[in-house]
Amino acid sequence: MKIIGFPVDVSRSQDGRIVRGLRTRKALIQATLDLIQAGDVEPTSAAIATIAGVSSRALFQHFTSLADLYAAAFDLAVSRAFDGNRPIDAAAPLASRIELLVADRAQLFEEWLPVWHFAERVRSVAPAVGSGVVQLRRLLRERLAGWFEAELSNLDAGAHDLVLDSLDLAFGLDSWMNMREQLRLSPVHASRTWRFTAQAIVLQALTAPHQPVAAA
Known part of the structure; x- marks a missing residue:
């Protein structure tokens, strides 16, 4: 999946400006x-102006600052890459869902790496990008909850949150970044590592009986 194109149709407008x-x-x-x-x-x-074929003056006529443009670019990238409405087959066997999750997120996060580096770099000068990162993390966590809803719904509140936190930690963007850039694993090796983690740990966490979690 390439982050290309633009979802705005201006073909029906009669106003040339x-x-x-x-x-x-x-x-x-x-x-x-x-x-x-x-x-x-x-x-x-x-x-940016050079690539777009416009003047720097034109850029600031459309965006009051680079931070605003960065935020618009980040929002568009998120809307194209992360579809919060994408259906989940909650009835599929757990092992199949784990396999699909690994394949889906490995491909998605690998393609997302350049945008993630950008977001980490500019979030201090573009607060809206920082807010977008927080919202993206929330979206990814909600998707995990939906992916494993059948199993999570059988847990008590404490165990539910503990398991979901573990899933979020294991299958978040930071996990992929660590494998690719700190451990320097290839995309294929990183995917295999994720799959092993899921089969050896996550599967047990979602199927084994849980004792009530004591309050901290």
């Missing part, structure tokens, strides 16, 4: 994403 404005905005956001995908973790206004 609106059409040109939206196209310029589209070009600026797309240029930002193109630079991010190419490894630029903090694209400059000059670089």
Whole structure:
């Protein structure tokens, strides 16, 4: 999956200024994403304007600051990569769901690495990107809860939260980043490691009886 294209249809507008404005905005956001995908973790206004084929002045006519443009690019990237409404086959066997989860997230997170580096770099100068990261983490956690709803629903409240926290830790973006960049595993090796973790630990956590968790 490439982060390309743009989900705004201006073909029916009769106002030439609106059409040109939206196209310029589209070009600026797309240029930002193109630079991010190419490894630029903090694209400059000059670089973005050059790739978009517009002047730096035009950039700041559409975005009051680079932070606003960064936030728009991040939001668009999230909307394309992470579909919160994607259906989950909760009736599938647990082993099948684990396999699908590993395959899905390995591919997704590998493609997302450049955007993640960008988000980590600019979140201090673009607070909206930092907020977007928090929302993305929440979305990924909610997806995990839905993925394993059948098993989690059988646990008491304490065990439910403990297991979901463990799943979130094991299958979050940080886990993939650690395997790829700290351990320097290949995408294939990292996927196998995830699968082993799921089969050896997660499967047991979701099927074994749990004792009530004492309050901290």
